[in-house]
Amino acid sequence: MGANAPPNPDDGGNMRRTKISDQKIAAVAALIVQGNFRYVAGKAVGVPPRTFRDWMKRGKEYPDGLYGQFRIAVIAAEAEAERKAVAAVIAAGQDDAKHLEWWLERKFPERWGKFRGELNDLKREIAELKRQIGETQPSETP
Structure with a gap:
């Protein structure tokens, strides 16, 4: 990024230490795949809605770091949950x-x-x- 770009929160620097981790990313994604809404999944693993929104925003701004991984995992988990739900509805429609x-x-x-x-x-x-x-x-x- 350019000289005027904000610091990447994944770099550490002088920012407050984040609670994001590979484990939290995986846990949130697993809960979303099960059909939970974003903020419900976040709360279940100790991520308040505001923090969840911040992490998603940072993931868009910095797609190569942990926040980017978080954002991609959330979006992919939602797609997988939808795919599974549609498959279940279609299967139920056979009967x-x-x-x-x-x-x-x-x-x-x-x-x-x-x-x-x-x-x-x-x-x-x-x-x-x-x-x-x-x-x-x-x-x-x-």
Whole structure:
């Protein structure tokens, strides 16, 4: 980074010692894969929500250090939890189609949602209002 870049918190320096560790990263990731929300997983291993947010922010700013590893682990764990949940819903749908219906309603609400008619009506109304607003805008003259 340039001369004006903030110090990398992974470098130690004069900053307060961090509590991030490989063990905490692994523990948070494991809890998220099980389906826990970010902050619940963090609290379970002693990471308050504000600290969790700070670590995620630092991970984006400094992707090569421990904070970067933390951020990547959290994002990957969330993706894995979602993949497992979708697989479970699809598998449950083999025995009971209501599970597939539920998934379709949420994955494709414009086609399968309970409120798809209302959603399409609202989209048309918004488009019409935008058209009307565009017609009433004063024209710009040079």
